[in-house]
Amino acid sequence: MIEYDSEERRMVLKFVYYGPALSGKTTNLLRLHDLLAKEGRGDLMVLDTKDDRTIFFDLLPFFLVAPSGLKIKVKVYTVPGQVQHDATRKAVLQRADGVAFIADSRRSEAKNNAESFGNLERNLSIVGIAIDKLPLVLQYNKRDLPDILPEEEIHRAWGPTGFPVILSSALEGWGVVETFRALAERAYDALDRRHDFGGTHGLTRGAFAERLVRQPG
Incomplete structure (x- = not known):
């Protein structure tokens, strides 16, 4: 899945934000782009679909150079929920090298969340990606709204899966960087198993995650 050019010593990773319509995928990327240090991020590109108020995809590139000289770019996309x-x-x-599933915390959206996660599983299978091998994190967004699922209920439901669960309000800006950090850390673990990032490239898990989520100040 990873784009890797050994001659150019360049690797391109792809993270995808997935979830039901209006769960906050676009808001997550817009807020993430705002919260990261300007010199560590590229331009945010938005394509609007003709018949949908959400975007077609967001593209958010980062650049990182490992001590070995390996150049790493990370692209982050959203997908439409409709x-x-x-x-x-x-x-x-x-x-895709990692997925952040953005769920809507409102109790009324539980069915849509479940249907969208089922759609994610089916589509991953269709494109040849095993969900149990893919770095994946769950974000329960819109925690600033009323009638949301209790935290205990969320963790009880998802705890057995082993997927990290982050609570968030993308609109208010909290939980956004934490979600991306968790995804970056899980992606690093997968890369380290396959490419020995620590031994061969001298890049630690912490350095990888910190470089990607570096904030101003």
Whole structure:
């Protein structure tokens, strides 16, 4: 799945924000882009679909150079949550190196969350990615709203999966960087198993995550 050019010593990673319509995927990326240090992020590019108020995808590139000289770029995409855009979701998921599933914390959205996660599992299978091998984190967004699922209920439901669960209000800006950090750390673990990031490239888990989520100040 990883784009890797041994001659150029360059690696490109792809993270995808997935979830039901209006769960806050776009807001997450907009807030993340705002919260990161300007010199550590690229321009945010937005494409609007013709018949949808959400975006087609966001692209957020970062650049990092390991002590070995390996150049690493990370691209972050969103996918539209509406059913009619399922073909787009499959296309964006191809070659994904990590997924952040953005759920809506409101009790009324529990069914939509479950259906969207099931859609994620099916689409990953279609594009040839095993969900149990993929770095994946869950974010329960919109914690600033009323009638949300209790934290205990969320952890009881997802605890057995082993996926990290982060509570968030992307609109208020909290939980956003923490979600991306958790995804970066899980992605590092997967990369280290395959490419010996620590031994061969001298890049530690902490340094990888800290470089990606570096904030102003």
